[in-house]
Amino acid sequence: MTELKFPIxxxxxxxxxxxxxxxxxxxxxxTEKFGNASSLDHPYGYEASVAVEDAREKIANAIGARHDEIIFTSGATESDNIALIGTMQKYSDRGSHLITCVTEHKAVLDTARHLESIGKKITYLPVNEYGEINLEELQSAITDDTVMISIMTANNEIGTISDVTEIGKIAHENEVIFHTDAAQAVGHIPVNVQKMQIDLMSFSAHKMYGPKGIGVLYVRGVKPRVKPNSLVFGGGQERNIRSGTLNVPGIVGFGKAIEIAIQEMDSENKKFKEWGNLMLKEFEKIGGKLNGHPERKLSHNLNLYFSGIESKAIINSVSKKIAISAGSACTTQIVQPSHVLIAIGLNEEQSHASIRIGMGRSTTKEEIDFVTKEIIAQIKSISKIRI
Structure with a gap:
């Protein structure tokens, strides 16, 4: 038996x-291959450029795209901003309406609110108890003024996976541009931009065991060709969509990370699904309730609430041995309920009683067994204290 290392x-x-x-x-x-990928007049720059294009090809292949449709950014947040603001600006002659969803990541919701502040019209679709939008409501929300739809592929809190293929079909049938934030999905579930009729897609390397500070915006090149306005101006890198010196080490790391993720995806999902079901079964014995869809969700995600016990009390009680997160977003001044959990029907008390467990590549069965027992023990202890 492998000795456990804390915190898990x-x-x-x-x-x-x-x-x-x-x-x-x-x-x-x-270290030694430090060249600027835009400096093609000497071997240092050429070597860096070749490495960038090799990574671009790997990333494109992983999502069913062409290499020239991959635009490097600093991360999914910047990609979301370029996708939404850049596209709504570029196609303002078509209309001023954007459709999104109440459970999107803040990178999309806050960008949508910015667009509202400058006169754009935003529809925020509601979700059901599992975090899914109603496709008929999406269809009904589209008007002659609608420019784009932005719905995430997999939710970052509850792991619910959207029916992206149907959303893409609806978008294209209505000649509307479709963007998806796939930061939690790419590298974890199969994503193909052609089959899913995705026009713009945001994702990051650090969500798939790659480096922080490097992301991608997929931008469809044909049928239809999409070209958002740039938000960053300078040297004209990345098809004039995102200027700036390329992060060569980060890009190389992204290429390697996605290559590994695609190869190991199936085996990891099988393992995580088994472990997640085992944990859920044990947590349900002490009153734990699953947040999100029981089947159509990321296999490594487990979000649940324990009635009457604040998530922070659970997290603090296990913090020396286990690193997990709350189901609510916290700042230093105020604790607010998760907008995702509220949207799926939980009240504030239930939202504050929710925890999120996210398994990973290095997680072991021994760790899962320990974590399950430790969380259950601490919840029982907290419950006794409060009686």
């Missing part, structure tokens, strides 16, 4: 540790 990390939706194989691929570009 189970917050893989927030970020993932850098895979050692990814670091090995990056190291030469952090």
């Amino acid at each position: 990390y189970l917050d893989h939706h927030a970020t993932t540790p850098l895979d050692s194989r990814v670091l090995d691929a990056m190291m030469p570009y952090l």
Whole structure:
């Protein structure tokens, strides 16, 4: 039996540790291969450029895209901003209406609110108890003024997977541009931009065991060709959509990370689904309730609430041995209920009683067994204290 190392990390939706194989691929570009990929007049720059294009090809292949449809950014948040603001600006002659969803990541919701502040019209679709939009409501929300739809592929809190293929079909039937934030999905579930009729897609390397500070915006090149306005101006890199010196080590790491993720996806999902079901079964014995869809969800996600027990009390009680997160977003001044959990029908008390467990590549069965027993023990202890 392998000796457990504490704290056990189970917050893989927030970020993932850098895979050692990814670091090995990056190291030469952090040291001797330091060239600027835009400096093609000498071997240093050419070498960096070749590495960038090799990574671009790997990422494109992983999502069914062409290599010239991959635009490098600093992360999914920047990609979301370019997708929404850049597209609504570029196609303002078509209309001023954007359709999104109440459970989107803040990177989309806050960008949508910015667009509202400058005169754009936003429809925020509601969700059912599992976090799914109603496709008929989506269809009904489309008007002659609608420019784009932005619905995430998989939710970052409850793991619910959207019916992206049907959403893409509806969008294209109505000649509307479809964007999806796939930060939690790419590298974890199969995503194909052609089959799913996705026009714009945002994702990050650090969600799939790659480095932080590097992301991608997929931009469809044909049928239809999409070209959002740039938000960053300078040297005209990345098809004039995102200027700036390219993060070569990060890009190389992204390419390696997605290559590994695609190869190991099936085996990881099988393992996580089994472990997640085992944990849920044990937690349900002490009153735990699953948040989100029981089947159509990310296999490594487990979000649940324990009635009458604040998530912070659970998290603090296990913090020296287990790293998990709350189901609510916290700031230093005020604790607010999760907008996702409220949207699926939980009240504030239930939202504040929710925890999120995110399994990862390095997680072991021994860790899962320990975590399950430890959380149950602490919940029972907290319950006795409060009686």
